[in-house]
Structures are given as structure tokens and as C-alpha cells.
Amino acid sequence: MRIVIVGFQSAGLTAAATARLYNREAEITVIERRTYATYHPCGLPFVIGGEVATLQDLVEAMPRLQGVEVRLGAEARSINTEEKTVTVLDLRTVREEKIPYDRLILATGSRALKPPIPGVDLDHVFTLRTIEDGERILAALPRAKRAVVVGAGPIGVETASALKERGLEVTLVEMLPDVLPGMLDPDMAEIVAERLVKSGIRVICSRAVKEIRGKGSVSSVVLEGEELSADMVVIAVGVKPEIELAVKAGLALGPTRAIAVDDHLRTSEPDIFAIGDCAEARCFITGRPIRSQLATTAIRMGRVAGINAAGGDETFEGVLNAVVTMASGLEIASAGLTAGAAKEAGIEAVSARVRCFSKPHYFPGAEPVTIKLVAERRGQRLLGGQVIGAGAALRVNTLALAVKRQMTAKELSKIDYCYAPPVSESIDPLVVAAEALRRRR
Amino acid sequence: MRIVIVGFQSAGLTAAATARLYNREAEITVIERRTYATYHPCGLPFVIGGEVATLQDLVEAMPRLQGVEVRLGAEARSINTEEKTVTVLDLRTVREEKIPYDRLILATGSRALKPPIPGVDLDHVFTLRTIEDGERILAALPRAKRAVVVGAGPIGVETASALKERGLEVTLVEMLPDVLPGMLDPDMAEIVAERLVKSGIRVICSRAVKEIRGKGSVSSVVLEGEELSADMVVIAVGVKPEIELAVKAGLALGPTRAIAVDDHLRTSEPDIFAIGDCAEARCFITGRPIRSQLATTAIRMGRVAGINAAGGDETFEGVLNAVVTMASGLEIASAGLTAGAAKEAGIEAVSARVRCFSKPHYFPGAEPVTIKLVAERRGQRLLGGQVIGAGAALRVNTLALAVKRQMTAKELSKIDYCYAPPVSESIDPLVVAAEALRRRR
Numbered sequence: 001m002r003i004v005i006v007g008f009q010s011a012g013l014t015a016a017a018t019a020r021l022y023n024r025e026a027e028i029t030v031i032e033r034r035t036y037a038t039y040h041p042c043g044l045p046f047v048i049g050g051e052v053a054t055l056q057d058l059v060e061a062m063p064r065l066q067g068v069e070v071r072l073g074a075e076a077r078s079i080n081t082e083e084k085t086v087t088v089l090d091l092r093t094v095r096e097e098k099i100p101y102d103r104l105i106l107a108t109g110s111r112a113l114k115p116p117i118p119g120v121d122l123d124h125v126f127t128l129r130t131i132e133d134g135e136r137i138l139a140a141l142p143r144a145k146r147a148v149v150v151g152a153g154p155i156g157v158e159t160a161s162a163l164k165e166r167g168l169e170v171t172l173v174e175m176l177p178d179v180l181p182g183m184l185d186p187d188m189a190e191i192v193a194e195r196l197v198k199s200g201i202r203v204i205c206s207r208a209v210k211e212i213r214g215k216g217s218v219s220s221v222v223l224e225g226e227e228l229s230a231d232m233v234v235i236a237v238g239v240k241p242e243i244e245l246a247v248k249a250g251l252a253l254g255p256t257r258a259i260a261v262d263d264h265l266r267t268s269e270p271d272i273f274a275i276g277d278c279a280e281a282r283c284f285i286t287g288r289p290i291r292s293q294l295a296t297t298a299i300r301m302g303r304v305a306g307i308n309a310a311g312g313d314e315t316f317e318g319v320l321n322a323v324v325t326m327a328s329g330l331e332i333a334s335a336g337l338t339a340g341a342a343k344e345a346g347i348e349a350v351s352a353r354v355r356c357f358s359k360p361h362y363f364p365g366a367e368p369v370t371i372k373l374v375a376e377r378r379g380q381r382l383l384g385g386q387v388i389g390a391g392a393a394l395r396v397n398t399l400a401l402a403v404k405r406q407m408t409a410k411e412l413s414k415i416d417y418c419y420a421p422p423v424s425e426s427i428d429p430l431v432v433a434a435e436a437l438r439r440r441r
Numbered sequence: 442m443r444i445v446i447v448g449f450q451s452a453g454l455t456a457a458a459t460a461r462l463y464n465r466e467a468e469i470t471v472i473e474r475r476t477y478a479t480y481h482p483c484g485l486p487f488v489i490g491g492e493v494a495t496l497q498d499l500v501e502a503m504p505r506l507q508g509v510e511v512r513l514g515a516e517a518r519s520i521n522t523e524e525k526t527v528t529v530l531d532l533r534t535v536r537e538e539k540i541p542y543d544r545l546i547l548a549t550g551s552r553a554l555k556p557p558i559p560g561v562d563l564d565h566v567f568t569l570r571t572i573e574d575g576e577r578i579l580a581a582l583p584r585a586k587r588a589v590v591v592g593a594g595p596i597g598v599e600t601a602s603a604l605k606e607r608g609l610e611v612t613l614v615e616m617l618p619d620v621l622p623g624m625l626d627p628d629m630a631e632i633v634a635e636r637l638v639k640s641g642i643r644v645i646c647s648r649a650v651k652e653i654r655g656k657g658s659v660s661s662v663v664l665e666g667e668e669l670s671a672d673m674v675v676i677a678v679g680v681k682p683e684i685e686l687a688v689k690a691g692l693a694l695g696p697t698r699a700i701a702v703d704d705h706l707r708t709s710e711p712d713i714f715a716i717g718d719c720a721e722a723r724c725f726i727t728g729r730p731i732r733s734q735l736a737t738t739a740i741r742m743g744r745v746a747g748i749n750a751a752g753g754d755e756t757f758e759g760v761l762n763a764v765v766t767m768a769s770g771l772e773i774a775s776a777g778l779t780a781g782a783a784k785e786a787g788i789e790a791v792s793a794r795v796r797c798f799s800k801p802h803y804f805p806g807a808e809p810v811t812i813k814l815v816a817e818r819r820g821q822r823l824l825g826g827q828v829i830g831a832g833a834a835l836r837v838n839t840l841a842l843a844v845k846r847q848m849t850a851k852e853l854s855k856i857d858y859c860y861a862p863p864v865s866e867s868i869d870p871l872v873v874a875a876e877a878l879r880r881r882r
Binding site for chain 2: 010021040042043046051052057058154158284294295296299300303317319320321322323324325326331333335360362363364391392393394395396397398400401402404405407414415416417418419420421422423424426427428430439
């Protein structure tokens, strides 16, 4: 059994390690264009901000996986699905080679999206996706004074916070009406925007970038009715799946223009799997195809494809897109559908929002925790939730499990939880929120 | 509708507030011997340690619950189940009065257990249950040099840590072979014992206290083969349900000698409910009667009894006894059955233990997290788990939900979770533990 994996980030690495674990005999080959091992793109904003010391900290050591051959600096050029081979170009020797496979796993990832704004190719207009992107931004920092970050998703918010931390004058521009769109409802997003503003970041929503101006290097960003001077711009408007190889091989794409996969993560070619950012996921609640594009989804897909490619039988269920981000020290997490997303999906929903504390009021270090829960109106089956404040990520993990197990607000209000004054409140904030939701009929 | 509640701690207060919420017309009367409102016994060790400034911080302000009459300094002396009255003694005026009820809720709580050790009534031999206990210990602190804490349950461990924090020489004595018995398996308890020892506490397990010696005030504690000099002893060997009133009224007790209740928290008298430490709970997994004696169980029972007494229909399911404690700055939590408890219950179990980090290794502030999961051998349905380290309580909350929803290790290995480097790891420690358990066949 020969398993070939294209791509050596979270998805590819996990698939390789899992396949190894489930099938000791398989020959596993990983093809990766980069010349270094797996790195952590999610850590990039925190190197920019100075919390993590160097970009090199984000690069993993080469894992020792017995019987796994990792070819770095190698590009998969094409797939022959008839003879079941991948043509690989060694980028150093410029030699091509055909590698045969029994099972092929595509983990080609995604690249940062650069929208077709005039001036987007000027110097000092960056994206933040690769180690090289990080190097460029770090090199520009010492002489930068005014930065504009375009896009207020998690990476945009984290990057704006990071640049502010470095002493720059920062403006965060979002085309949609609120920060963290998709992740938060407007009433929750407001709390985040307030925190960003309080930390000194200017936040501009509901306005698109018309043009980026400058001579060689950027000097300003033009919005409707306003021109922001800037010597650095970071574009953080999302990523685009790397699907060229799959398209050339004739693999079917899904409605989101990522590679279509079944519940075993098989593509339209039964011996080819696709995982991570290049593959389409399904929303657990609506069943609709979505682009998940989270490291956690990549890892979870990698495990499933690794098992299946190695001869096992594992399914990948829909995702809740559980996600956490930091905005100027504030922890923000969400999973499942927001009230807005539920409405958009045609689900009649009800929601409740509560503000609690992480510990008893008398205990030093008690911090506010705001929770919004969303449920179906009839029967109050949970659809999702948003948490801002201490322990947001771990609280959303519990909530995501409740949503996944199709629990109702009533059931959530009756869960077992831990209490001790230095750590938690005697009534868990999730329970308080579930109680509030039960009364919202 | 007249609802009378005896006891105004977590259970009684919650029952009163909940009954009020569910029935706006009911007349609600609460009878409480203390002359002040609800206080938080779980906070006491942290006042002793100095983290919480004063004992008064632990006492809640009188809640404003419209139509709820709270009689402080009033003792319920007897119940007449025929005429449905409670005889109440006003401790100030020494006048007795009969209060009629349609529904009666007993939330009489528990008191600290003082085992019949010779010398247990010497001066400076304390328990730590009431505000008055706290006052006595705080008064003794300035002249105390050597303390012995008897019992290494959560309160004992927290009190030992607190006294060490105050600069005393502290010995913690546990009769059973390990600290936090019942809560942790020996392999996990070892981590806690190590931390306690590292912080300078002497930990002695597997030895009983034979005698406490002193003239008037304690001067030493005698174990098998050793005499520990001590000018202060704190006995923390558990609590005993306050059942006198119930017994006098002829209510049935359960096998644990707490008040027997059905799944609506009704006692053997259908119009009388019992909740909190005085009432018996059931283990969710084994179905066996247990004494839960947690504030969280009291609150959860209070809510159910409050709804039912007010005319609603709510059930109380078995408990997992989710619990968290702090040992010299280390967070320790558990829920469900330990491997030891599973064995004792005759369940063939399998377990796995993993050591992870709370954040990526490259991020400052990454802390170790050790997780032990326990599942049935056949089918790997989860039975419980133990977590030591950062976020232990919130991680156990997720785990408790997984156990409650009867999930398997495989299902837990596939949950949705949040990841961002400043907050969490790309593979959640619970998932790592569940994966390890899946491989343990």
C-alpha cells in the first residue's frame, strides 16, 4: 500500500501521522513545496505583536515518523488518475518524477486572498499567511507609523491588536457592518469593537476600500468619503482554496469552489481524498456545504482521511466551526450558528444574552463573561453560541458539544459543572445563559 | 399556595428564587437559624490563606425577592405532617409559632464531622465549615507556628495550602493511601501530592490520627508511630447531613443516612421535598445512592425542587459529582467515576492518561495539563475523567457533558473545539486523551 499526501501543513501532517499509526506496512510519501516543515500560520499575528519571539518559533521540527518520506521543496504538478501517479517537480534539481499511489490525499491548503483593489500590489501592502509574509511585515515595522488593516475577521483583529501593541497608529476597516462577521452577532461584536477602540485602534465598519495609493510604496488607503494615510497595509479578507491540481485532474468541486468530498473525505475519484482548506466541509446544523478553513478542521479531516487511506472506515461529520480569537487581550469564541446565520438559513430561532463573572464577585481576578446562546424557537434545540471573556474557548468547547449532541436549552441548564471560588462561579455562566433562554419563549 | 423552606444556604436560596420565578402568587417563607444571609463555605480556605480579604466578603447581601419572607434567627423545631405545619422557634424572642405549608422544602444542610478521636475537643482543634469557624482560625493564626490538617479532601488540601501561604509549618494527614481520595486515582493524586510537598507541606498518607494531645489547647497530634507537634489542628474529614428534623417527622432516610428523595426530590411525604447536603443523590453512572454534598448539587437540586414545589414538573437526574479544587496553585478537577471507583462498582473499565500543554509550546505561558479518562472496556462508553493543570474545571465541564450524553472515547476524539495560539492547542488535550483511550483496547 502506497499512500501519497500532497501538502505538509496541519491536514497533511495529521494524515501522515494517522495513516502511519493505523497501517504499519503502508509506504507513505509527503510532497511539499516549502523547504521547511509544518508551521503555524495562526501564530503569525503574535510574532508581529511581539508575544512570540521569532517566526522560527512557529516552524515545527521535522517529525520522526518511521516509514514516512517527506519531500520538501517538491511540487506536485499533475495527477494521472488512470495510472495512479503524481508527477512531482523537485524545485532544486528541476527534475520531474512520477510517484505511484494506491491512495492519494490532497492537502494543498489555501492562500491569502488579495482582492482586485487598485494599488493592492504596491510595496508595503501585505497579507499575513506565510512565514515570508511575516518576515516582510517585521522588516517594515521599524519605519512604519500608520497601519491600515483591511478585514475584521480573526486574523484582521489579531493583526490590528498586534500592530497597536507595537506602537503604530492602527485603523481596522471592515466592509460589513460589524467586526468578526459570521463569528458574532452585532450585539456581541459591539463589545469587541469597544475593546479595540479603547485600546486605541480606530474601527471603521460598513465601508469598502476603493483604492490603495502610493508611489512604489503605499501612502494612503481610500474609502468612501475618506482617505487614510498609511505606510503599511495588511489585507486580511480571507483565504482561497488551492484547487489547481485537483481541477487539472478533473476532480469535482463543490458549490463553494473547494474540492467536493463525501463523508469519508473521498473526492469524485474514489482513491483520492481531499482535506483541510482545499476541501469543502459541511455545516453540522444546516447540512450546507461551507468552507471551514480552520486548523482544527484540517487536523480533524487529516485524522479521518489518514484512517480511511490506511484501510480504515471513519466518517467526518459536519463542522460547527468552533473558533476563538483575541482582540486587545479580550478572548472571544463562538461555535455553531449566530442568530444572524440562523435567520439566513431560514431557521426560526430564539436567543438570550447574559453577563456573568468568571469567579465569585468577592474573589480577586473575577472577570466578566458575556454569553449569547441561540436555539430553535420550537423545542429550543441549541444552534450555537458566542462567548466573550475569561475562558471563552473552553466554554465554547462545552457548548459545541451540547450543540453536537442536539441538546435543548433545558438540558444545558441542567449540566454538571465544577465550582470552587478561585476558579469558577457557583452557577456556571453557560447554565445562567441556558436558564435565560428557557424563559425566552 | 404556601411554600415553606427550611435552610437558607445555596439549596434553600435557589429553591426560594426559583419558586418565586415559576409561581408569582405563592407565599414563600424561609426559616434560617443563622442571623445573617447566605454565605459561601467554599470560600473559607481562601480567607484563611489571605486571597479573599475578609470573612464578611463571603456573606451575601439579603436578596430582594418579592413576596419571599426570610426569617433569620429562627429554628424549625418540628414538622406536623398531618396538619402540615412547621413549628418555628424565634431564637431572639424565644417564642414558638406554627407556620402552615402546602409544600415544604428541607434544605437543612450539613455540619462538619468531628470524628471521635481522643482530644478532638481541645482548644485550637478546628473544623472549617461556618463563618464562626473561620473567625476562630483567623484569631488563632497570629500565634500559630505548626498546623496539622486532618483529611486530604478538597477542603483539607485547600486549607493546608492556605496555612502554608500564611507561613505556618503544615502537615497534611490522610487516612487513605492518597490525597483527594474518591476524586482522583492514585497516579493522578501523586501529581498533587508532589505539588503540595514542593510548596513545603508535609504530606502523610495511609495513617490515621490516634489522639490529639494538649493541656487545654492542642500541643500535638499522635499518629501510628509518630507524634507531630502542633499548635493548631484543622479537621477536614467531611460533613454529616442535618437530618434531625426529618427523622423526627418520620421521613424515610436512604442507605447513606441522608434524606431519601425520588427523581422529583420528594421525600417519603409527597408534599415535602429535600435538597442539598441533607438529601441523598444518585450516581448518574451506577444509579447508586450517594452523598453528593457539593454546592453545585445543592443549587441544581434547589432549582428542581423550587419548580416542583411551585407546581411545575422537573426531574433531577443522577450526578457526576464534578468538582474542582486548588492545591498550592494547581487546579485539579474531576467528574464521574475514577478507575478505582469503576472497579469498586464492578464495571470493567479501561483508562488512558496523557500529558499535554494548555497552549502551543512556543507561546509564553503554556502550562502542563494532565488528563486521565476512564471508559467501559466494551464499547468504550465514557465513565469519567480527571484533569490537573490550566483550565481543569472548564475541561472537566466538557468531559462531564460527554459522560452525561453517554459518549464513547471515539466520539470524544471527534469533537469540535476552539484553537488560537494565545489560548489553546491545535489538538485539544481532551481529544489527545480520547485518542489515547481509543488505542487502549
